[in-house]
Amino acid sequence: MAKAKLMDFDKALELYEPVLGFEVHVELNTETKMFSAAPNNFGAAPNTNLTPVCLGLPGSLPVVNEQAVRYSISLGLALGCSIAESSRFARKNYFYPDMAKNYQISQYDEPIAYEGEVEIELASGRVIHVPIERAHMEEDAGKLTHMGGSTGRIQGAEYSMVDYNRAGVPLVEIVTKPIVGTNEDAPEVGRQYVSIIRDMVIDLGISDAKMERGNLRCDANISLRPRGQEKLGTRTETKNVNSLRSVERAVRYEIQRQAYILSNGGSITQETRHWHEDTGETSAGRPKSDADDYRYFPEPDLLPVQPTAQLIEELRAQLPEAPTLRYRRLKGEWGFTDLEFQDIQNSGLLTEVSATVAAGASPQAARKWWTGEIARVANVQGVEATSLVSAENVAALAALVDAGTLTDKLARQVLEGVIAGEGTPQQVVDARGLAVVSDDGALIIAIDEALAAQPDVLEKIRDGKVQAAGAVIGAVMKAMRGQADAARVRELVLERAQA
Amino acid sequence: MPETSSSPEITPEVVRHLSELAKIQLGEDEITLLTADLGQIVSNIAKVSEVATPDIPATSHPIPLQNVFRPDVVGDNVLTAEQALSGAPEQFEGRFVVSAILGEEQ
Numbered sequence: 349m350a351k352a353k354l355m356d357f358d359k360a361l362e363l364y365e366p367v368l369g370f371e372v373h374v375e376l377n378t379e380t381k382m383f384s385a386a387p388n389n390f391g392a393a394p395n396t397n398l399t400p401v402c403l404g405l406p407g408s409l410p411v412v413n414e415q416a417v418r419y420s421i422s423l424g425l426a427l428g429c430s431i432a433e434s435s436r437f438a439r440k441n442y443f444y445p446d447m448a449k450n451y452q453i454s455q456y457d458e459p460i461a462y463e464g465e466v467e468i469e470l471a472s473g474r475v476i477h478v479p480i481e482r483a484h485m486e487e488d489a490g491k492l493t494h495m496g497g498s499t500g501r502i503q504g505a506e507y508s509m510v511d512y513n514r515a516g517v518p519l520v521e522i523v524t525k526p527i528v529g530t531n532e533d534a535p536e537v538g539r540q541y542v543s544i545i546r547d548m549v550i551d552l553g554i555s556d557a558k559m560e561r562g563n564l565r566c567d568a569n570i571s572l573r574p575r576g577q578e579k580l581g582t583r584t585e586t587k588n589v590n591s592l593r594s595v596e597r598a599v600r601y602e603i604q605r606q607a608y609i610l611s612n613g614g615s616i617t618q619e620t621r622h623w624h625e626d627t628g629e630t631s632a633g634r635p636k637s638d639a640d641d642y643r644y645f646p647e648p649d650l651l652p653v654q655p656t657a658q659l660i661e662e663l664r665a666q667l668p669e670a671p672t673l674r675y676r677r678l679k680g681e682w683g684f685t686d687l688e689f690q691d692i693q694n695s696g697l698l699t700e701v702s703a704t705v706a707a708g709a710s711p712q713a714a715r716k717w718w719t720g721e722i723a724r725v726a727n728v729q730g731v732e733a734t735s736l737v738s739a740e741n742v743a744a745l746a747a748l749v750d751a752g753t754l755t756d757k758l759a760r761q762v763l764e765g766v767i768a769g770e771g772t773p774q775q776v777v778d779a780r781g782l783a784v785v786s787d788d789g790a791l792i793i794a795i796d797e798a799l800a801a802q803p804d805v806l807e808k809i810r811d812g813k814v815q816a817a818g819a820v821i822g823a824v825m826k827a828m829r830g831q832a833d834a835a836r837v838r839e840l841v842l843e844r845a846q847a
Numbered sequence: 848m849p850e851t852s853s854s855p856e857i858t859p860e861v862v863r864h865l866s867e868l869a870k871i872q873l874g875e876d877e878i879t880l881l882t883a884d885l886g887q888i889v890s891n892i893a894k895v896s897e898v899a900t901p902d903i904p905a906t907s908h909p910i911p912l913q914n915v916f917r918p919d920v921v922g923d924n925v926l927t928a929e930q931a932l933s934g935a936p937e938q939f940e941g942r943f944v945v946s947a948i949l950g951e952e953q
Contacts, residue, residue, distance in 0.1 A: 378919050379919045379920065379921060380917075380919050380920065380921055380922070384922075385917065385920065385921055385922025385924065385925075386921070386922070386925055387921050387925065393928065393941060394928065394940070394941040394942050395928045395931045395932060395941055395942065395943070396925075396926075396927070396928050396931075396941075397925070398925065398926045398931045399922065399924050399925055399926060400924065400926070403926075403931060405934075411915065411916070411917040412915065412916050412917065413916070413917055413919050414916035414917060414918060414919060415918075415919035416919070417916065434913070436907060441868075443870055445943070445945040492945075493942070494947055495947075506946075506947035507944055507945065507946055507947050508944070508945050508946070508947045509939060509940070509942035509943065509944055509945075510942055510943040510944075510945055511941075511942050512931070512943070641864075641868055643868065646907035646908075648907070648908075650915075651908060651912050651913050651914070651915045652907070652908070652913045652914075653913065653914060654913045654914055655914075
């Protein structure tokens with residue numbers, strides 16, 4: 349695949365205005381699937397979370413999961429949407445083996461929620477109102493693993509293996525209207541929007557929202573129009589943008605790629621593009637074609653959903669604080685500077701910092717761990733920081749540092765152990781024997797050994813040259829493999845000199 | 848977004864398009880036959896529009912029922928992997944094997 353030519357980002361924005369649109373799929377964390385009583389849990393053995401409905405077996409009939417409807421209404425309300433008095437399901441027909449029944453049950457012309465708005469605030473303080481077109485209920489599709497070519501089991505043939513566990517998992521798809529006027533902030537708007545949706549569904553408790561597991565998936569629609577032109581340009585739909593960082597990168601990449609093509613007299617093909625996390629590029633997928641005629645029609649096996657005003661108001665009363673409002677409040681409560689708070693927001697880790705504070709850590713310690721060491725490791729490993737460690741474990745780590753059990757340096761080693769899956773911080777401390785040696789007896793033995801090796805040190809200290817203690821402290825820390833509190837060692841050395 | 852659904856004239860091109868979508872191979876004689884048949888069916892159903900004025904809502908269900916839900920509880924009809932795969936023409940390591948259709952994810 350030839351590398352696409354890109355235009356400088358700033359230059360692209362001088363010539364064109366980017367217009368964005370996002371489709372975010374949220375997997376709901378209900379106990380069971382959208383239309384069947386099959387378990388909805390991640391990581392089960394292939395094809396063990398199925399009922400006849402999930403496989404579309406003859407005679408099986410779908411029934412709507414009430415909890416999924418409540419979750420969808422809550423999400424719709426959180427998105428500022430109106431909830432439809434009457435909403436119904438529709439069949440989206442297509443031939444692809446990720447659905448055994450050759451159609452997906454979705455919603456078409458009567459979604460459960462429509463016309464909303466989400467407020468986001470950028471690091472600069474700029475506020476953007478993202479217009480929401482609709483949020484509709486649907487079911488997820490199964491998972492295909494493509495095998496192929498000469499290494500495949502069926503020699504020379506290419507084939508796919510299907511696990512239908514994910515087929516029928518409840519999804520809400522949130523569709524924005526075209527987002528205009530973002531200009532140079534376009535990549536950050538993309539990231540911040542998806543980040544807000546993620547925080548929103550976590551706060552609502554309706555999704556695990558782990559992007560690396562596909563609980564939250566984003567397709568980014570991007571088009572450019574020449575400055576001053578009203579008509580929208582041709583858009584591309586970049587699929588598979590499954591981390592916050594990727595959303596930002598993919599938007600930036602498509603702006604630069606499309607600008608190069610347009611400025612050289614070319615035109616944009618309306619197509620699906622695939623995002624490649626490793627190379628940071630998009631590649632052309634399937635162009636829009638006749639096959640995209642999904643022949644939607646009302647699902648005859650399901651009845652309309654008509655939530656009562658009472659239910660809607662009950663759910664509205666339970667809504668948590670809107671994410672952007674929460675950000676403003678937390679910034680004040682935590683006493684962070686603009687820069688410190690931006691640091692957290694830019695890293696997309698506010699939910700984690702917040703959860704860590706809730707688990708007992710100080711705001712500063714929570715911020716320091718998440719935006720410091722954890723973000724660094726995430727960056728090195730090329731994964732989301734959230735996938736590395738839980739808020740509870742970070743709080744536990746901070747507590748061990750506060751209690752003097754760990755120095756910062758030891759705490760980083762413990763974190764490494766936690767990330768490697770060795771257990772909680774306390775378990776790693778125990779297993780690796782990493783705690784600070786707080787037993788003065790052990791320290792005094794090491795100090796005596798060091799003093800014996802450097803007999804002139806005590807005299808120097810007594811002569812008032814306190815800095816001479818440094819050599820002994822260094823030797824003791826080395827003997828303790830760094831697992832001592834240097835300040836305590838210093839105290840003990842000075843006490844020895846007074847004796 | 849929804850397309851307008853004014854009943855389209857059934858032409859051989861429409862039938863050909865539908866056959867492609869449905870993955871059904873049709874010969875020219877079948878296309879001719881189906882064009883006439885489908886045209887007849889559509890024009891019969893179009894008679895509904897003579898009585899259905901815009902203020903009459905579209906019906907998707909003949910019985911006035913709504914909000915039929917199921918509690919969010921795992922049922923007792925969950926299949927084992929063996930049962931789930933029992934009708935599969937081919938399987939491997941607990942998965943259904945299908946011929947590869949690359950790059951056509953919906």
